[in-house]
Amino acid sequence: MAEAPSPAKATDLQAELLKLQEVVKQMDPTEMQAAVAKLTDQVLRINGKLQASIATLGQTSSADGSTAAGTSNAAGALVGDAAAGAVASSSGTRAKIETMSAEVVDSNPYSRLMALQRMGIVKDYERIRTKTVAVVGVGGVGSVAAEMLTRCGVGRLLLYDYDKVELANMNRLFFRPEQCGMTKTDAAAQTLRHINPDVAIESFTMNITTVDGFDQFKASVTHPGSGKSSVDLILSCVDNYEARITINQVCLELQQTWMESGVSEDAVSGHIQTLIPGETACFQCVPPLVVASGIDERTLKREGVCAASLPTTMGIVAGMLVQNTLKYLLHFGTVSRYLGYNSLKDFFPTMEIKPNTACSNGRCLDAQQAHQAHINSPEALAAAAAAAAAADAEANAAAVHEENDWGIEVVADDAAAAAGSGVGEAQADEAAAAEPLPEGLQFSLPQAGVDAQMLQQEAVRPTEASLDELTSMLSSLNK
Numbered sequence: 001m002a003e004a005p006s007p008a009k010a011t012d013l014q015a016e017l018l019k020l021q022e023v024v025k026q027m028d029p030t031e032m033q034a035a036v037a038k039l040t041d042q043v044l045r046i047n048g049k050l051q052a053s054i055a056t057l058g059q060t061s062s063a064d065g066s067t068a069a070g071t072s073n074a075a076g077a078l079v080g081d082a083a084a085g086a087v088a089s090s091s092g093t094r095a096k097i098e099t100m101s102a103e104v105v106d107s108n109p110y111s112r113l114m115a116l117q118r119m120g121i122v123k124d125y126e127r128i129r130t131k132t133v134a135v136v137g138v139g140g141v142g143s144v145a146a147e148m149l150t151r152c153g154v155g156r157l158l159l160y161d162y163d164k165v166e167l168a169n170m171n172r173l174f175f176r177p178e179q180c181g182m183t184k185t186d187a188a189a190q191t192l193r194h195i196n197p198d199v200a201i202e203s204f205t206m207n208i209t210t211v212d213g214f215d216q217f218k219a220s221v222t223h224p225g226s227g228k229s230s231v232d233l234i235l236s237c238v239d240n241y242e243a244r245i246t247i248n249q250v251c252l253e254l255q256q257t258w259m260e261s262g263v264s265e266d267a268v269s270g271h272i273q274t275l276i277p278g279e280t281a282c283f284q285c286v287p288p289l290v291v292a293s294g295i296d297e298r299t300l301k302r303e304g305v306c307a308a309s310l311p312t313t314m315g316i317v318a319g320m321l322v323q324n325t326l327k328y329l330l331h332f333g334t335v336s337r338y339l340g341y342n343s344l345k346d347f348f349p350t351m352e353i354k355p356n357t358a359c360s361n362g363r364c365l366d367a368q369q370a371h372q373a374h375i376n377s378p379e380a381l382a383a384a385a386a387a388a389a390a391a392d393a394e395a396n397a398a399a400v401h402e403e404n405d406w407g408i409e410v411v412a413d414d415a416a417a418a419a420g421s422g423v424g425e426a427q428a429d430e431a432a433a434a435e436p437l438p439e440g441l442q443f444s445l446p447q448a449g450v451d452a453q454m455l456q457q458e459a460v461r462p463t464e465a466s467l468d469e470l471t472s473m474l475s476s477l478n479k
């Protein structure tokens with residue numbers, strides 16, 4: 001549509017230009033300034049509108065994360081991180097770290113974990129990098145446990161589940177809505193690798209309760225050469241009896257210690273349990289309620305009836321489980337054999353469950369015999385005696401400090417026993433009685449009137465009854 005340039009046109013244009021120059025010469029400078037100010041004002045207003053439109057556009061685009069504005073924002077954030085000295089690749093995942101450092105700098109992901117050594121809690125924290133943990137069941141408890149282990153820098157993490165992420169899982173921690181439809185193992189591996197690339201994560205999308213599943217599961221935790229276990233600990237975070245029996249069997253066959261976890265169907269209580277073949281009860285030594293009362297667990301799950309779950313209870317049980325795991329792997333504190341949690345009363349019962357010499361699992365009986373033989377061996381007896389002597393020596397060394405600034409007195413165990421049991425409690429009761437409880441609170445146990453004689457009367461006597469007899473006595477009481 002543009003006209004072709006011609007000499008005639010050029011002459012016309014030149015004439016036009018000269019006329020304009022004439023006009024400009026005659027213009028009033030103040031009038032000019034006013035016109036410029038008006039134009040500037042218009043330009044500013046247009047610019048404001050333009051900025052607002054860009055901002056609205058940016059918000060819509062970052063929601064779907066696909067437009068140029070969203071991408072440039074992400075790039076800007078990355079540049080900022082790099083400038084601050086963080087080690088990040090283009091995907092936002094940091095580079096692997098060769099050795100754990102205790103150096104206190106903002107960019108060290110392990111400084112606060114390594115501080116456990118400085119605080120005298122753990123002797124050698126970095127040993128965690130040599131440990132392998134298998135997490136069976138990546139649901140409300142397993143996924144959170146896996147994240148905790150990843151953040152703690154465990155060496156290898158094996159994840160097992162056959163389920164997919166659903167919107168119905170969003171009341172729990174860890175999984176995100178955009179992961180719906182992915183297998184739980186793949187979704188978990190994706191998140192965990194991003195959080196800590198130092199952890200070697202292997203995911204197994206499978207059901208361990210099938211015949212093939214059992215073999216595959218066992219093979220994945222067995223050293224191919226020696227036929228012995230290739231993991232340091234197996235965590236059971238499953239929600240059904242068959243899967244627990246499967247883990248129990250594999251662990252008995254491999255002489256592998258494992259930890260069980262569970263949350264009640266009403267979502268308000270849970271437990272963790274450590275199972276050491278031969279040393280503690282196995283999962284079949286003490287039958288759970290559904291088996292003792294002869295009910296098939298599958299008939300308990302009714303169609304359309306949904307068990308309750310809370311992120312709080314699941315998070316607490318996962319925390320209890322991984323805390324016990326860290327104590328077990330890094331040798332600090334006391335590893336709980338059984339720790340329960342009742343959220344309604346904030347009650348945390350603990351107990352020891354001895355193996356049942358009449359266990360229905362032959363592997364368990366073999367393990368029990370092996371354990372008895374081991375603890376009665378001359379080497380084990382000598383080691384136990386040495387440990388007791390060392391503990392005695394330490395206790396005597398500690399008793400040297402008789403005087404202290406706080407007036408704390410050390411009372412020998414013998415003296416306390418001679419004065420009669422329950423002295424401490426009686427004193428505590430007196431102190432408690434002196435200070436009335438706030439309104440609405442009361443002791444659930446009697447404060448006064450409990451003496452050694454009464455405790456003696458109420459004590460549970462040893463019984464010759466078998467477990468089956470006790471079970472039938474219990475069920476007749478419950479009728």
Ligand SMILES: [Zn+2]
Pocket residue numbers: 281282283284285286355356359360361364365
């Ligand atoms: Zn057993």
